[in-house]
Amino acid sequence: MTSLKSGLENATPDQTAMPTETAAATSADHCITIRNFDAWYGSFQAIHDLSLNIPRNRVTAFIGPSGCGKSTLLRWINRMNDIVPIAHSRGTLHLGDTDVLAKQTDVVQLRRNVGMVFQKPNPFPKSIYENVAFGPRLHLRLKRGELDELVQWSLEKAAVWDEVKDRLHDPALGLSGGQQQRLCIARAIAVGPEVLLMDEPCSALDPASTLAIEDLIYELRKSYTIVMVTHNMQQASRCSDQTAFFFEGRLIESGETEEVFTKPKEKRTDDYVRGKFG
Amino acid sequence: MSDASSQRPHALDAMSPVEMTEAANLRKKYSLAFYCVCVAVSMLSVVVLIVLLLSIAFQGHAWLSWNLMSASHSELNPESAGMWPAIIGSIFICGICAASALPLGIGTAVFLEEFQPKNRFLRAIHSFIQLNIANLAGVPSIVYGLLGLSLFVFMFNVFGQIRVNESNGMELAGVKRYYQVLTMAGGGHTALIPQTDPEQPQIVVDGPMTAVDAEGRAYELQIWEPGMPRPTDDETLRRTVRKGRRGGSYSELSWYYFRLPFGRSFLAAGLTLALVILPIVIIASQEALRSVSPSLREASLGLGSTTWQTVRHVCLPAAIPGIMTGCILAMGRAIGEAAPILVVLGAAVAKDSGPKNLMDNVVTMPVLIFNWAGRQQAVYQELAAAAIIVLLVILLLMNSLAIFLRQRMRLE
Numbered sequence: 001m002t003s004l005k006s007g008l009e010n011a012t013p014d015q016t017a018m019p020t021e022t023a024a025a026t027s028a029d030h031c032i033t034i035r036n037f038d039a040w041y042g043s044f045q046a047i048h049d050l051s052l053n054i055p056r057n058r059v060t061a062f063i064g065p066s067g068c069g070k071s072t073l074l075r076w077i078n079r080m081n082d083i084v085p086i087a088h089s090r091g092t093l094h095l096g097d098t099d100v101l102a103k104q105t106d107v108v109q110l111r112r113n114v115g116m117v118f119q120k121p122n123p124f125p126k127s128i129y130e131n132v133a134f135g136p137r138l139h140l141r142l143k144r145g146e147l148d149e150l151v152q153w154s155l156e157k158a159a160v161w162d163e164v165k166d167r168l169h170d171p172a173l174g175l176s177g178g179q180q181q182r183l184c185i186a187r188a189i190a191v192g193p194e195v196l197l198m199d200e201p202c203s204a205l206d207p208a209s210t211l212a213i214e215d216l217i218y219e220l221r222k223s224y225t226i227v228m229v230t231h232n233m234q235q236a237s238r239c240s241d242q243t244a245f246f247f248e249g250r251l252i253e254s255g256e257t258e259e260v261f262t263k264p265k266e267k268r269t270d271d272y273v274r275g276k277f278g
Numbered sequence: 279m280s281d282a283s284s285q286r287p288h289a290l291d292a293m294s295p296v297e298m299t300e301a302a303n304l305r306k307k308y309s310l311a312f313y314c315v316c317v318a319v320s321m322l323s324v325v326v327l328i329v330l331l332l333s334i335a336f337q338g339h340a341w342l343s344w345n346l347m348s349a350s351h352s353e354l355n356p357e358s359a360g361m362w363p364a365i366i367g368s369i370f371i372c373g374i375c376a377a378s379a380l381p382l383g384i385g386t387a388v389f390l391e392e393f394q395p396k397n398r399f400l401r402a403i404h405s406f407i408q409l410n411i412a413n414l415a416g417v418p419s420i421v422y423g424l425l426g427l428s429l430f431v432f433m434f435n436v437f438g439q440i441r442v443n444e445s446n447g448m449e450l451a452g453v454k455r456y457y458q459v460l461t462m463a464g465g466g467h468t469a470l471i472p473q474t475d476p477e478q479p480q481i482v483v484d485g486p487m488t489a490v491d492a493e494g495r496a497y498e499l500q501i502w503e504p505g506m507p508r509p510t511d512d513e514t515l516r517r518t519v520r521k522g523r524r525g526g527s528y529s530e531l532s533w534y535y536f537r538l539p540f541g542r543s544f545l546a547a548g549l550t551l552a553l554v555i556l557p558i559v560i561i562a563s564q565e566a567l568r569s570v571s572p573s574l575r576e577a578s579l580g581l582g583s584t585t586w587q588t589v590r591h592v593c594l595p596a597a598i599p600g601i602m603t604g605c606i607l608a609m610g611r612a613i614g615e616a617a618p619i620l621v622v623l624g625a626a627v628a629k630d631s632g633p634k635n636l637m638d639n640v641v642t643m644p645v646l647i648f649n650w651a652g653r654q655q656a657v658y659q660e661l662a663a664a665a666i667i668v669l670l671v672i673l674l675l676m677n678s679l680a681i682f683l684r685q686r687m688r689l690e
Contacts, residue, residue: 078580080576080579080580082396083394083575083576083579085395085401086398108582108583108584109582110582111580111581111582113580115580116576118573118576118577118580118582119378120573121575122571122573122574122577123577124574124577124578124592125574125595125596128649134578134581134591135581135582135583136583137585138581138583139582157311169363184577187581188580188581191581191582278325
């Protein structure tokens with residue numbers, strides 16, 4: 001606790017408000033740009049004046065202790081917080097040219113573009129095939145053969161095809177936790193998103209399944225921009241390119257993962273990645 | 279670590295091991311005693327139910343026969359009285375009740391649970407509706423009967439009063455079939471022209487004709503042609519028809535005979551019962567929808583589905599076993615309701631068939647039981663007991679259907 005307090009005192013307000021950006025991040029093609037973003041749940045401010053760029057086709061990890069606002073930010077990127085009646089926000093959040101927070105933004109199209117994978121595997125109580133076909137059926141009119149092809153492609157891309165190809169019409173809830181989570185990833189990519197948001201995708205899984213998902217994430221970044229929230233330092237260092245460290249609703253530091261983990265500029269980041277608190 | 283935690287507090291050694299065992303035994307005895315009280319209390323209701331069923335079975339078993347199921351009520355000959363029209367009547371009323379209450383109730387539940395508004399004003403409306411539904415569930419059913427009486431039977435007299443002698447039906451001036459022609463008065467005012475040829479389904483008004491009013495009085499129908507001066511007073515307008523207007527056959531003999539207000543018809547009774555069970559259906563469906571895991575909802579929304587798509591493809595399929603259970607239990611309540619039906623339809627049981635048209639009166643099982651049980655003759659008392667057995671069996675069948683459906687849908 002003592003180290004945390006001194007860390008807080010050391011930080012000047014300026015540093016907290018404007019995180020330093022590495023040269024790599026600024027020169028990259030930004031997929032998501034966030035400027036002066038505040039978010040509230042009722043009167044509780046969950047995110048304070050946050051600015052961040054998320055580069056295209058890379059994995060960005062959000063780390064930080066519980067309740068620091070990283071999941072909140074993630075859920076604002078695809079406006080998932082719309083279903084929380086008391087949630088509101090201010091500032092700018094752009095996905096490419098789209099103003100995500102604008103009232104007139106089509107949330108349905110936005111969410112098609114920004115897929116989401118949740119903490120706990122949440123397949124629908126339907127068959128494996130129906131789970132993956134659910135999204136395409138919402139958006140597209142496909143012939144049987146085209147749909148079959150799309151389902152297979154998604155399952156292959158999510159590295160779960162080999163395990164389920166013989167039982168596509170079995171209930172998805174009969175799969176193991178890791179397989180369910182990969183099925184959820186397949187379901188998310190079946191609608192053709194450009195961004196994948198992952199909210200602690202491995203926290204409910206055993207180590208072997210975690211490894212499989214991490215490999216998958218590493219593979220998927222070739223085609224998708226991935227933003228993941230994780231509590232696991234090793235996971236962030238293993239499979240992310242960029243890391244953003246959050247603390248008490250503020251972005252403390254962001255940059256190349258290697259730099260954040262080996263040469264953090266902020267004392268609090270250093271303490272956190274070394275496991276001194278959190 | 280402080281010093282206090284290293285020392286064992288004195289309080290932990292205040293009682294000797296023997297004392298502690300005794301205290302524990304005493305607690306176990308209290309626990310056993312409480313268990314016995316619980317069993318006794320729960321058995322009490324079972325015993326009451328068994329006594330009730332036994333007494334009814336004892337009274338009514340002798341009268342359970344095919345005749346009871348197939349015959350109609352008889353004033354003069356109680357030995358051959360049956361409840362067939364009542365069974366049919368209950369089925370019709372419950373059909374109307376289900377067809378109106380279930381879509382409305384499930385729809386309201388979906389609105390309240392799935393379409394949560396962000397706007398403060400809409401949120402206020404939302405909670406206002408919610409509060410009212412919770413209160414409506416506690417309103418006595420006879421109050422709904424009175425509501426149904428003014429809302430469906432009389433329709434607040436907006437469409438005029440029915441002055442036709444209901445027991446004679448539409449038999450006005452000795453004729454049973456009429457053509458109905460719209461008059462100049464508008465607003466649904468029609469003139470009734472006696473039908474002479476039963477084969478002719480339509481009439482074209484081209485010259486002066488004789489029509490009858492609701493009380494059966496004949497009058498001369500006036501014809502208006504474009505160019506003629508238009509009558510100004512209402513009374514004349516109601517007796518004037520534009521030339522060339524067509525009229526359709528209108529008779530209580532056709533099943534689609536329909537009028538406003540509904541009068542003492544099974545339609546009015548079914549809609550009144552729908553009001554009675556609407557809060558039950560809504561609350562049960564809301565519970566079922568609320569128990570659908572939010573993660574499924576998020577998964578669906580996260581894939582870019584609209585709220586309706588989420589409701590249709592995720593929430594309703596997951597909630598349907600619970601909704602079905604609630605609906606069937608509500609229908610069980612509806613089939614056993616007597617009070618609102620007594621208010622809406624009256625206590626008459628002299629009917630020998632099911633409804634002949636949409637506006638026909640019916641007898642229902644609870645009303646028949648009420649009527650029989652209140653009579654002096656012992657035969658009717660026993661018949662009432664037999665009718666209760668039939669009603670209970672039907673209710674039991676419905677409840678088993680509910681359980682069966684729920685289990686099957688869970689498995690799917």
